[in-house]
Amino acid sequence: MLPMGLSMLWEQVEAEPALRERFGFEGFEAVAEWVPGVLAEVWGIEATGCRRMVISGPNAILWVDSDRGPLVVKWSVVPELFAVLEASARLLRVLDERGVPVAAPLRALDGRERAVVDGPIGALSVGVLPEVTGDWLDIENDEAVFAAGACLAQLHVALTGYEDDRLPTSNPRDATDLPPGLPPLDAAKQLVHNDFRAANLLTQGAKVVGVLDFDDLGWGHRVEDLARAGVYLGTLFTGWKATPSAVRRTLRAGYESVLPLSPAESQWYDVLTEWHAVRSGLR
Template sequence: MTEVAAPLLEMLWENDDPAEVISTRFGLDDAAAAGRWVAATVGDHWGVEVESVTRIVMSGHNALAWISASSGPFLAKWSVLPTKFPRLTALTQLTAWLGERGLPVSEPVPALDGRVQVETGERTSMSLQRQITGLLLDIAEPQQVRAAGAALAKLHLALADYPRIEDVGAFADQPQPLATRITDWLESGRSGALTPAAHEQMFGFLAGAPSEQLSAQLVHGDFRSSNILCTGHDITAVLDFEEARFDYPIMELAQSAVMLGTRFRDWGPVPPEVHVWLREGYESERPLTAAEAGWWKLLVLWFSFLLVPPKEDPTGWGPAARALLPEMTA
């Protein structure tokens, strides 16, 4: 194997010991062995001469390695969960297609044999991408938030035209109607954050929601600060399509508005003006239909209540959600 110094091992959000995880989940003895394996795998399949592997970050059964090479800095991303390999391949091909069309994504680097997702024969599936310069989206910057909204709209327009939709469709269910989702939630035990009066209000809001059928399509699935890189006021890249699914664009827009400020270890609500900025940016590229606009406030409210934790609420999701109730009749 290629000789490189041992990289720093980290967990993205879990509290597990990374030295133990690299062995028990990923089958590599230690940091030094992991660095050598990454360098050798990238060299064998991509022909990249790795100079160093500086950092490996793990989450679930996925890992990211930061690589320095004579041809530039790279990121290697791999999974050790074979049941996910077909979906990973489909989504990496989707990301490549978006990159070819000029969308701000982290475009995969084709391997020597042309594949963008490579099963190495060691119960591992890996992709390689170039490192992209940028900082995570700052919700305090209105121009960045509006640019993010515009980027999401452009993604939706492109994803609606993806020619290999059946490849992703094999791994994604069609969505339930919005009214069904909200009704099921209200009638379940998961809506405990609502007072009895707010519970009745939600049923009233739902009764007044648009009845027109919305069109579902492929959406990003996890559009928030931790997956959006910016340089100045520009969006450099939208990362991580692993949560891509079929849904209604207005649902993703509302979900993203509520969750836009969340990062790996920092989960809290955003001020209401952030919702407005994101929608403004979105509609600069893809104006909402009358039916979509009619769902907007209710979806933002509903998703805000979905994120209220059942016990302690240190970041204030509950107060933030309740503060939106008066807006429903404004």
Template sequence: MPRTGSPTVEMLWESCDSAEALARRFGFADGGTAQDWLSTVVSEHWGIDVSACRRIVMSDHNALAWLTTSDGELVAKWSVARGRFARLSELADLTQWLAGRGSPVSALVPTLDGSSSLEGSGALLVLQRVIEGDPLDVAHPGQVAAAGAVLARLHDDLARYPALDRLRRVSPTGGSLRERVTRWLDSEPPHVPAPLLATVRGLVSDAPTAPMPTQLLHGDFRAANVLCSGTDVLAVIDFDEATFDHPVTELARSAVLLGTLFHDWGPVSAQVRTEFLAGYESVRRLDAAEARWWDALVGWYSLAMVPADPAHDTTGWLAAARAHLETAARGPAT
């Protein structure tokens, strides 16, 4: 099909020249050349005609393209990082399995031979349905609670994935939680006040020492990857960072980073974290060990987000971490 216009080409978060990145990283002279490649591949392997490519967005060696096609509005997602192809292929199969269970994900469009992904021309490519939703709004309590409940149900589904062993072979694992936190504390980041480090250390000392179960997790559950409409979560997207770890680590990290988008990395309020946790526990209650790790993990992840240069802490990460840790140090209200 003849090309219609040329797509806008941009970077997701990097401050570099998008045209240069498209050429150097992906081998395309311009957006029109990339559109022609996509049109040919999608026609040959999906049997779908592409009439327009409106936008191409790049991040590292990954790219997204929004396509108008004979099968509706689709997103093409591809990577040229060859070392990640095996993992990305497994993650495509995982996404398709989740969609089949009714999980709110962006379902993939299978190729003509029924595959979830296609490897060829130096790229690993998938096609997804466009989800007409907006990123999670942490100022909307209903959305925050719904996101917590969706994360809990997602954890339940991920624990049941039948190809866990295969995915585990190509995925990162968290390792010992206590060792990870202690190693960071022992590094004594000079920009973090020593009393706050000491508070986290005390919370970790009080946390259970017995190992907690690990399972497959999403890995990057935050506003940018949770698409909503009203109080409904329409889709959880971008499983590229999926990992094996303790569910409470993802819950705490997500509670801290819930409001972050692509260029906005500010903390949320304690109220938002409470709403998110309540939503999660409406589906899956934390056990005693997880509950005792909660404050330590929220404190750790909060401090880890504090910029090294105080002048760059424009959104108040240090103040948010201090407020949480002062409350945690006082213990539960009686």
């Protein structure tokens, strides 16, 4: 559980100076006073309290109580990413409509899924989502891991054919030094999650109730995403550890209960899994 009040997600720096230098707020209390006005003016939401704020690089996540229930407010201060973030918010709504367990953003009063507002020292791209309650994926729960594999396949099906020229058309995590001689794949490249792991998966028992953090969304083959997920599945924020091979097999079995791998994809999977495990040190 993340702490109440203000904290850093993963960086080993003091939170209050980071809040001031990156966003221009003098403290958590200043944020708690500023947020209700923005939510009221742009979304027509009455905020009744701000419980928690986490800083991650140039981004922030806030947990807010409101007349619409518990909310998560996310913002970024990187103008070059504003169009991508808007497109990602639109994608979340589409995925929700296609049955993927994601938090669909609440629309602003003018219909936007995300809004650019004035912050203390510059523009902020802000999104508002309903809070999804659950536990981080426990890789020792075989049923939950199987469900996570099926959920990843469901996500890939929902992403098939989806295009938006504001979203990435390349994969920042491409495996560029793979061994030669891998067979061609029948499946075309498509949008994939790129960060499907315990820290981005909320569960209730054996059910996945929330897939989080589409910030690394990119273009690639589905089997690349599956192999990467198998290697990194057990990682939680700063708690990085190897994923046992039995857990990887369960994740793959869940995936193939929805989308069976072709012989060529199976060969790619074996090579990519080893490649990522060596590259990351998570063996």
